[in-house]
Amino acid sequence: MASARQIAANRKNARKSTGPRTRAGKQRACRNAYRHGLTIQTDNGESCDVVESLVRRMVAGSTDQDLLHWAAVAARAHLELARIRQVKCDIIGRMAQYGALEPAALFRARAAEMRYLKSLVDKPRKLKPIAPLPIPSEAEREAEAVQRLLPELRKLNRYEARAHASWDRALGEVSLRVSKCDLRLD
């Protein structure tokens, strides 16, 4: 528990901090809560067109408002799932490519590295260039990236589970209504 003196000092210090002042600082701070953008609404023109096209395919010709509603929910959830999967692939790819992986090793053993460095000191001469050891394959880098990203992927999986639940329910409703109407759609 902070003492009264510490609390007073904290308050005094806090008054000095008034947040970002410059336009650039404010611009940056306004994106503080932004992580991966999965919660933003994506009702842009392009996705509306795709949703509309999916709905048309699901319930071709039907004017049942319930059916149209659930088909639209299913279509939007389908696009949401695709978006989340794309984000997952992107972050795995990014981590595999630019992640904090160790640089390619130049020596097979520490002793060899020591010998090399010693020879540089003892006998300054032109040495053969060192070829790096084989770097890990793309699959190995991706596996390492996934291992490092597991906590982040867990969060994405939670988003995905929600989108999937919505998609599953909506498509189930569509199926039910289509069955009822005996409306087999192509």
Next chain:
Amino acid sequence: MNSLINDPGLDAIYEENLLVSESQSRYSALRNATLEWLKPRDFIEQMWAAEIIQGEWEMLRLRRFKSLIITSARRPALQNLLHLLLQDSASKDIDDLADRFFSNKDVRRKVGAILRNFGLTEANIDAEAFRQSLGDLAEINRRLDELGSRRDRILQRLEDHRAGLATPPYLDQGEGNDRELRHQNAVD
């Protein structure tokens, strides 16, 4: 686009998300085999089929990663084993042995002899690597379970849809999806 998906309108639902190391042809093979097996009859079935394909591909990906994660844990596993066995040796020498084990035949023989002295074999390196990766593997296994349950649920829906037996989703779907969400929240 493969022959089974000759309708450009289906592009949107069969969109593929591949990693750099993943093969386009293997994905197409999985998609074709699944479509051949399910033979979707209408657009709703196409959407279910697409979701099954996505899930199956992710399961294949995760299984591949599981074996790669164990493989990459072999070096630290050997280091750990040697530290336990050769407590008197310098840490630097042990790390050196572990580093060279995978690239130098002589060192491999030497380490093999050390392991044998303690009644161990190279299989123990794999076992130790597995032990060290257990946390990550458990996480991946949980995801595999979720994906498996989803696939089974979708297949059930597809069967009911074909038989004209579709039930209101609030009567049955809640269970699986809610369990999945509850599980996700519990893990977090």
